[in-house]
Amino acid sequence: DAKTTQPNSMESNEEEPVHLPCNHSTISGTDYIHWYRQLPSQGPEYVIHGLTSNVNNRMASLAIAEDRKSSTLILHRATLRDAAVYYCILRAPEVSAGNMLTFGGGTRLMVKP
């Protein structure tokens, strides 16, 4: 299975942009790049996903490298509520047991007021 590598932790100041990197050098041509986050004592929360083109939604932006071997989740203005563990996950388009969500270490984002 294609793996992802993320920094263990990052720190940001409130109201500043945050760029969370993810490396996935063994990504297959059809894998989707998904981002989820988990706030303390809460369930995982979907953030954004994409295949090749950059994606934007109300929560964040996803920038995907041209060779797709890395991606960056962008929070445009971090708030205290964005403090969470962020997970970058690759998912194949077809149905298979290996396609289900498995969270690795993720990046713990700390936001300073």
Next chain:
Amino acid sequence: DAGVIQSPRHEVTEMGQEVTLRCKPISGHNSLFWYRQTMMRGLELLIYFNNNVPIDDSGMPEDRFSAKMPNASFSTLKIQPSEPRDSAVYFCASSLAPTGLYEQYFGPGTRLTVT
């Protein structure tokens, strides 16, 4: 939409008792997933359904665990008999389909403590 609904939010029970966890997926979602999360093992997929049919239950740890989805708006996860090592947070999630094309939406979880 209210999102994925789980009940109860907290359950404390004694070893040997039967435990039933409940989940209502988002209306219109065809896939439902049961996960378990512990500090030691992280998030684990237990079983998932597509169109109310169990597709893969290879993550169910033992025969003590069973799951049903009698209709598109309701699913249960039952543990009988429960053991202390079953203590965890159990999440239910739903999705339009069980593929990477679609995101999964999680419920708030049920925190189970077996003493």
